[in-house]
Amino acid sequence: MDKLIITGGGPLSGEIRISGSKNSALPILAAALLAETPMQVGNLPHLHDITTMLALLRCMGVGVTIDERLCVEVDNDSITDYTAPYELVKTMRASILVLGPMLARYGEANVSFPGGCAIGSRPVDIHLRGLEAMGADIEVDGGYIRARSKGRLKGTHFFMDTVTVGGTENLLMAAVLAEGKTVLENAAREPEVVDLANCLVAMGANIEGIGTDTLTIEGVPGLTGCRFDVMPDRIETGTYLVAAAASRGSVKLKDTNEKILESVLLKLEEAGAHISCGSDWVALDMKGNRPKAVNLKTAPYPAFPTDMQAQFTAMNAVSEGTGAVTETIFENRLIQIHELNRMGASIKLEGNTAIVTGVEKLKAAPVMATDLRASASLVIAGMVAEGETMVDRIYHIDRGYECIEEKLQMLGANIRRVPG
Ligand SMILES: CC(=O)N[C@H]1[C@@H](OP(=O)(O)OP(=O)(O)OC[C@H]2O[C@@H](n3ccc(=O)[nH]c3=O)[C@H](O)[C@@H]2O)O[C@H](CO)[C@@H](O)[C@@H]1O
Ligand SMILES: C=C(OP(=O)(O)O)C(=O)O
Numbered sequence: 001m002d003k004l005i006i007t008g009g010g011p012l013s014g015e016i017r018i019s020g021s022k023n024s025a026l027p028i029l030a031a032a033l034l035a036e037t038p039m040q041v042g043n044l045p046h047l048h049d050i051t052t053m054l055a056l057l058r059c060m061g062v063g064v065t066i067d068e069r070l071c072v073e074v075d076n077d078s079i080t081d082y083t084a085p086y087e088l089v090k091t092m093r094a095s096i097l098v099l100g101p102m103l104a105r106y107g108e109a110n111v112s113f114p115g116g117c118a119i120g121s122r123p124v125d126i127h128l129r130g131l132e133a134m135g136a137d138i139e140v141d142g143g144y145i146r147a148r149s150k151g152r153l154k155g156t157h158f159f160m161d162t163v164t165v166g167g168t169e170n171l172l173m174a175a176v177l178a179e180g181k182t183v184l185e186n187a188a189r190e191p192e193v194v195d196l197a198n199c200l201v202a203m204g205a206n207i208e209g210i211g212t213d214t215l216t217i218e219g220v221p222g223l224t225g226c227r228f229d230v231m232p233d234r235i236e237t238g239t240y241l242v243a244a245a246a247s248r249g250s251v252k253l254k255d256t257n258e259k260i261l262e263s264v265l266l267k268l269e270e271a272g273a274h275i276s277c278g279s280d281w282v283a284l285d286m287k288g289n290r291p292k293a294v295n296l297k298t299a300p301y302p303a304f305p306t307d308m309q310a311q312f313t314a315m316n317a318v319s320e321g322t323g324a325v326t327e328t329i330f331e332n333r334l335i336q337i338h339e340l341n342r343m344g345a346s347i348k349l350e351g352n353t354a355i356v357t358g359v360e361k362l363k364a365a366p367v368m369a370t371d372l373r374a375s376a377s378l379v380i381a382g383m384v385a386e387g388e389t390m391v392d393r394i395y396h397i398d399r400g401y402e403c404i405e406e407k408l409q410m411l412g413a414n415i416r417r418v419p420g
Contacts, residue, residue: 002398004391004405006382007414008364011249011288014411016240018256019045019402021233023307024192026094027169028199028230029053032074033062033101034177035203039225042071045233045402048395052092056084060098074225079106086112086143092399093117093166096124099147100170103136104177107149113140118371120330126160126167133158134171134178155180155219163300165190168215172197175217176205184215190301191260195231202226232256235307235373236401238264241284242308243380244411245273246315250285251411258282263304267312270294271319291315293323293358300329310336310377316356317345318384326353336374339367343381343389364389372400379404383413392420 020043030053032039044050054064054072061080065073082102089095089112102109116122128138128145134153139146155178160167168188173196175182187193189211197210203226206218237256244251245268258265258277265275268284271291276283293316298306306329316323317340327333334354337347344363348355364387369375375397382389391397394417397404405415 001392001420002394003418003420004379004382004394005416005418006379006389006391008362008383008385008387008389009414010247010412011286012244012247012383012408012411012413013250015252015254016407016410017254018232018237020230021045021192021195022047022049022400023235024195024230025050026053027097027173027192027196028228029057029072029074030097030101031173031196031199031203032057032225033076033098034105034173034223035076035225036222037225038073038075039203040071040073040227042069042227042229044070044072044230046070047398047400047402049092049094049399052088053094056088056095056098059085059088082106082108082110084111089114093122096127096166097170097173099127099145100131100174103131103147103149104153104174107151109147111145113143113145118335119333122330124167126162126164127170130158130160130167130171131174134174134182152219153178155182155217157183157185159185160187163188165193168193169196172200172207172215172217175219176200176207176223178219180219182217182219184217185213187213187215188300189213191231191234199228202228231260234260235305237261237282238308239311239376239401240407240411241268241282242311242315243383243408244284245271245286245291246318246380246384248286248288248290249411250283252281252283254281256280256282263302264308267294267296267304271315291319293319293321293356295324297326298329306330306333307373309333310373311380313337313347313354313356314340314377314380316358317347317381318360318362319358322355322357324353324355328352335370336377339378340381342367343385345381361386363387366390366392369393369396372396376401379408379415383408383415
């Protein structure tokens, strides 16, 4: 298993490019299953999760061609199998996103039940209830969700009792081909849901209320492929900004957009960062100062994203003062604090809140990555710790950060990958 070796050092500084969004690319690749003609998806990040989604499409018989600029052409003319097998789904929960499109287009889908993972139980009950409300027959058999529809799905009025990103995406992709009108209430408003909706509209879908919590979809009989470039990765952007803040540095991130990061930028300003932005860049400068610890609480967009919580916890660990970090989305997503404490952090857990009292310096230690964003927090901690930190099980980080060690090296970090 590969490991990252990080020697803590000075402030990060320099310029890097932000990649396309993982969490936007995954549903958009699934949406390609809805198109009657080939679809081209551009600005894809080079990540394990994208490779997994392409492998999933291929294993169903979908034609996938990748050009040298990582634009993928998806042609589902030759689809032979409506099954998303356990071997692929177990490595990436977002595989569940093929359920809605397959059922809507082909009237049949067999998707392995994704199950729980390190950050929580992550049920898919809302996805399934929404599809049932559209007339699908669903049974769980042998660990698989087996969904069938006689003819087209039917439009419905469906209230999601929890705000769910994946649930909204799955039901939206099913509704665009359903017969009649679907109203999805209490829908997720995350920028990645908006990106998917805009892509579906470009394919010929009829969706109103994009970016609000009520999506109204008038189903159409067919969709065509189009060329669509996925949005920049707001979590990758936020992660590098937090890494720079924790290290008292100054960075400029290109090919990204501050408009999708409002709650994160506000917290960074509260921590003492100077933020400046242009049409396609965001910069942060700590002017050499130590960050101040911030309080935060995760919640659905536009509030503070759960996917940025672990990185801020690492920053608070070396900040001035005490910050309370409350996780409200996933029940086990403060898992990284035990590893941070092994590096000399002072973090106490009170229910779903981590009380983080900043220390002047962390101390290097061998640590274990447990999930994607927890891994990012350990890398940030390693960069501001005294000595050499080894982060093990970094396959988690390769799910979501393109060329992380190269990008951090460009910002002056002392980080290298050792194959294991
Ligand atoms: C690939 C992708 O885009 N992943 C993101 C997506 O995950 P994902 O789409 O899996 O997360 P959800 O928004 O669905 O989960 C939000 C909450 O709803 C609950 N829930 C969800 C579905 C359901 O049927 N029943 C139910 O109870 C979950 O357990 C969780 O407590 O949104 C999360 C919340 O912003 C992010 O952390 C993930 O990075
Ligand atoms: C939790 C995440 O991803 P996934 O939903 O794919 O596990 C994430 O991107 O932080």
